[in-house]
Amino acid sequence: MKLSTRGRYGTRALLELALHQGEGPVLLRDIAERQQISLSYLEHLISPLIAMGIVRSVRGARGGVLLAKAPEEVKLSEIIQLLEGSIAPTECVTNPGVCTRSEFCVTRDIWDELKKVIDGVLEATTLQDLVERHKRKEQPEEVMYHI
Template sequence: MKLSTRGQYGTRALLELALHQGERPVLLRDIAQRQQISLQYLEHLISPLIAGGMVRSSRGARGGVSLARTPEDIRLSEVVHLLEGSVAPVKCVDNPETCVRSELCVTRDVWGEMKQAIDGVLESTTLKDLVERQKKKEHPEAGMYYI
């Protein structure tokens, strides 16, 4: 399974919004600049995130985008499934009827296990988790003690 830029950039855009949760709405151009994403591509990605109930948009002088839910309520599984679809590495894992050998195929079993593992990681990771990881990367010395 390989994430496309839709999944990668969409997740990074949501992370940026989570980092600024509770502040005024964020302009798309600011997200694009900070995350090094094309503004045009970001504009294309925001629509499904709004439709999926993860982002809200506000117009006007203080307009922009913000998270529609709290960072702890948005799981990466929801983001990836919305932007990418299934994380199955091959079609027959989700749709066994697409392959006449699906009942006998041992490799399909392995691909199914792979999908379950990916789903498990994505389901157990929230935007809040990403915010915490980001803060640790920005300030790695915060967890160190000196004598």
């Protein structure tokens, strides 16, 4: 089970907007450059995010895109659901009718538990959490010299 580029790149683009929250609109080409995402692919990803009210587009000379909500209000579960749909490890987890063994299948129980854990992490993580993680990773650790 892997997230597609839609989910990964979409999350990275939204992180970029969250990092620049309060600074005004950000140009898509700047996001594409900083996150190493094709501009045409990024334009394709932004459309559903605008339609769902996560991103707002601003036209004009100082236009671009920005978050329509505060970073702490945008959960990764919302982003991934919008861009990926269900990320169940197997189809039978979300649609038991596809398998005649679903009622007594022990492995399906494991896949269901896995989905619940993934859903829990995505539900508990916001763009603000990613901003804070980003800042921690950017700060070089202090070097201590012992004499």
